Amino acid sequence: MKREIPAGRAVPADWLSNFDRYLISEGTHERAYEKLGAHLVRFDGSDGVVFAVWAPNARQVSVIGDFNDWDPTRHPMHSSDTGIWTxxxxxxxxxxxxxxxxxxHNNDQLDKADPFGFAMEERPRTxxxxxxxxxxxxxDGEWIAARQRHQALxxxxSIYEVHLGSWRREADPQWGQRYLTYRELADTLIPYVKEMGYTHIELLPIAEHPFDGSWGYQVLGFYAPTSRFGTPEDFMFFIDQCHAAGLGVILDWVPAHFPKDGAGLNNFDGTQLYAHANPLQGEHQDWGTLIFNYSRNEVRSFLISNxxxxxxxxxxxxxxxxxxxxxxxxxxxxxxGQWIPNEYGGRENLAAISFLRKVNEVVHGIFPGVLTIAEESTSWPMVSRPxxxxxxxxxxxxxxxxMHDTLSYMAKDPLFRRFHHNQMTFGMLYAFHENFVLPLSHDEVVHGKGSLLNKMSGDEWQKFANLRAYxxxxxxxxxxxxxxxGCEFGQWQExxxxxxxxxxxxxxxxHQGLQRLVRDLNLVYQHTAALHEVDFDWSGFRWIDANDSDNAVFSFVRYAKQADDFVVVVCNFTPVVRTDYRIGxxxxxxxxxxxxSDLHIYGGSGVANGTDLIAQPVASxxxxxxxxxxxxxxxxxxxQPCP
Structure with missing residues (x-):
């Protein structure tokens, strides 16, 4: 027998105070998720749920669900002068x-998911x-306490970028194969990443999204981890286990746009509440998505809180x-003619710039040691500066x-690399303008671009050797x-x-050899100060020879903070053994x-220098x-010099 749910009551004034409403309206409420959305509470001796949603242009808002047969007349909400209904x-x-x-206001009837909802049904339900x-x-208290030290610059x-839905699939008698759950991923993915020597896992967006093919980048539930892999508590368990293994977790976050799905933010209260009404400002033509209105205070609160x-x-x-x-x-x-200039006639989105600065200030101010990483593809100055x-x-x-320059070089036949030598050296002209991550990401192995292994030039042996050298x-x-x-073991297909x-x-x-090389590179990188201590300053790098284009050889020194702690890196990008090659x-x-990278254990030809490698007093x-x-x-x- 179906349980009868009582009528709704007014929310006590101290739940959503005038100060909360003011901060949300001002765009400075940093934890709006503690007040908006659906919260399990106890009021006046009764357990239940308090609902709160911002919909300033709606004539009426109701809560609907199975509990009231989806009848909007059963649980109408109460409005306020700030447009928040409770x-x-x-x-x-x-x-x-x-x-x-x-x-x-046009008497249209809309059913919408909660913008602050903490969980969602599994697609296609919304x-x-x-x-x-x-x-x-x-x-993970110990990890959190040490996070600022773990993640110092x-x-x-070393980040392993993962799409949880396709890292590995499990055989299923009904569907053929199924996703691993968050808890199964904790048992399989985490030990693998740890064994491979990575320090971090980066997850493609796990906020709820209806379309699998968006990979999570078209978000419907900004506050809801996707139900594809389990519950919010299951996701917490996964993160907790990462920290127990000494792995940091980076999450892809998508504040740039949102999809037009009817249940989402699009036309939320009959108006473009979260986006711009003008399509010259409000729509991403490439992606068919809508751009957030960063100049609207409540939208800034929504995103900063997120x-x-x-x-x-x-x-x-x-x-x-x-x-x-x-x-x-x-x-x-x-x-x-397809865009509207800013108030000074320029192309810069001043509201977005202000928003990004505010997000970074708030994140770093409240959670010291948490990383914010920009996927920014232009020469915009000082992206990673205070x-x-x-x-x-x-x-x-x-x-x-x-990434683009070096991959272009590696795709060329070694015979012609001498004419493109600058593609490997050009990056040093700006290498220390920003705090850079070198990304070989998902975007480079989709949409007909081919796998990383297939980007390399030559026959099969050369492709593997090129990728190991790269x-x-x-x-x-x-x-x-x-x-x-998948790049770590040389997946053939994109x-x-x-x-x-x-x-x-x-x-x-x-493939085994390539995987072992990546593991060994990660372990050497972790335990060799010269390879990570001074990544963002010239004091950590010095060319030995950047100009040997005829031989396609590059050589340089990497220094730790102590200048007598260093390693020498030499890369030969031709399939020729070079003997008596002298470097200072x-x-x-x-x-x-x-x-x-040419050792037999990595699948190479086994050419090595032995143990009698001694620097001679010959100037070079x-x-x-x-x-x-x-x-x-x-x-x-x-x-490395021997101790």
């Missing part, structure tokens, strides 16, 4: 499915779900902010230019590291979000190979001493 409904419990029914977020027994940061929400409630360690370039420029991907210096305030920025160059180069899943990775490739020795080095004495490359090396074909060497 209601307390006794006897409702956790996991109740609900929506808001809105009557617009109802919000009442969820309790304060019951999980977190065990002089620490190793950034803090994931850190506060889910203990996320960093936010990688998607599509920052699209936020900064009013004419992003638009032709003349706001008090005129910067945007991000901790780090993806180095898209480095990884060695990347891990030796200045900047933090990011690699998308990424497909509808299937698991090609784990069967690991039955082949060359900072100190005399014996050296050893920390990494040789402005150094008083030098090494005579044997350079393996299509390989990177990382050398």
């Amino acid at each position: 209601l307390f409904i006794p006897a409702l419990h956790e996991f109740t499915v609900y929506k808001y029914h809105l009557t617009t 109802g919000s779900v009442v969820a309790r977020l304060d019951g999980y027994p977190w065990q 002089d620490r190793p940061i 950034a803090l929400f994931w850190i506060d409630k889910y203990h996320i360690d960093g936010l990688r902010v998607d599509a920052v370039a699209s936020m900064l420029y009013l004419d992003y991907s638009r032709e003349e 706001t008090y210096l005129g910067g945007l305030g991000f901790s780090l920025k993806w180095n898209m230019g480095w 990884f060695g160059f990347m891990w030796g180069y200045s900047g933090k590291k990011l690699l998308f899943m 990424w497909n979000h509808d299937t698991g990775l090609e784990w069967q490739a690991l039955t082949a020795p060359r 080095v900072p100190t005399a004495g014996p050296y050893r190979e920390l990494i040789n 490359h402005t150094f008083a001493q030098s090494l005579s090396l044997t350079l393996p074909p299509l390989a990177t060497l990382i050398l």
Whole structure:
């Protein structure tokens, strides 16, 4: 027999105070999620749920769900002069499915998911779900206390980028294959990432999204972890287990746009409440999505609170902010006449700039040590510089230019690389303008671009050798590291979000060898101060020879904070063994190979320098001493003075 739910009651004034309403209207409420949305509470001796939603242009708003047969006349909400509607409904419990029914000023009837809903039904259903977020027994206090030290810019940061739905699939008798749950991923993904030597996992957006093919970048539920893999508590467990394993978690965050889905933010109360009414300002033509109106205070509160929400409630360690370039420029991907200039006649989105600075100030101010990372593809200055210096305030920025240039070089036949030598050296002209992450991300292995392995030139042996040498160059180069899943073992096919990775490739020795190299690079990187302590300053890098284009060889030194602590990196990007290749080095004495990407264990040809590698008093490359090396074909060497 169906339980009868009582009529709703007015929400006590102290739940959503005038001060709360004022801060939301001012755009400075940093934890609006504590007041808006659906919260399990006890009022006047009754357990139930308090609902609160901002819909200033609606004539009427009701709470609807199975509990009232989706009848909007049963539980009408109460409005305020700030446009926030509230209601307390006794006897409702956790996991109740609900929506808001809105009557617009045109008498249109809209059923909307809760913008602040903490959980949602699994697609294709779009109802919000009442969820309790304060019951999980977190065990990561030690990690959180040390987070600022773990994630300092002089620490190793090597990121494994993951799409949870396609990292691995489980056989299923009914569907053929199914997703792993958050808890199954805790048992499988976390040990794998730890074994591979990474320091961080970066998750493609896990906020609820109806369309699998958006990979999470078209968000419907900004405050709801996707139900595809389990409950909010299950996701908390996954994060907790990451921290127990010593892994930080970075979440892709999407404040640039939102989809036009009818149940979402689009036309929320009969108006473009969260976006601009003018399509010249409000629509991303490339993506068919809507742009947030960053000049509207309540929208700023919604987004700033959302950034803090994931850190506060889910203990996320960093936010990688998607599509920052699209936020900064009013004419992003638009032709003349398709955009509206700012008040000074320029193309800069002043409201978005102000918003990004505010987000970074608030995140870093409240949660010191949490990383904010910009995916920003232009030459906008000072993205990763403090706001008090005129910067945007991000901790780090993806180095898209480095990625495009170096991948272009690696795709060329070694015979012609001499004519494109500058593609590998150009990045050093701006390498220290920002705090850079070197990203080989999901965007480079989809939409016909081919897998990372298939981007390499040559036959199968050369493709593997090129990729091993390229990884060695990347891990030796200045900047933090990011690699998308599957690239670490050389998946042949480009990424497909509808299937698991090609784990069967690991039955082949060359794939095993590539995977082992990435693991060893990560471990060497973590334990070698010269490879991570000074990533963002010239004092941590010095070219030995940047100009040997004829041989396609690059050599440089990486220094730790103490200048006598260093490694030497030498990359040979031709399939030719070079003997008696002399390079200058900072100190005399014996050296050893920390990494040789041509070793048999990595699938290489086994050309090595042995143990009698001693710098001789022969001046070279402005150094008083030098090494005579044997350079393996299509390989990177990382050398270290012997203690």
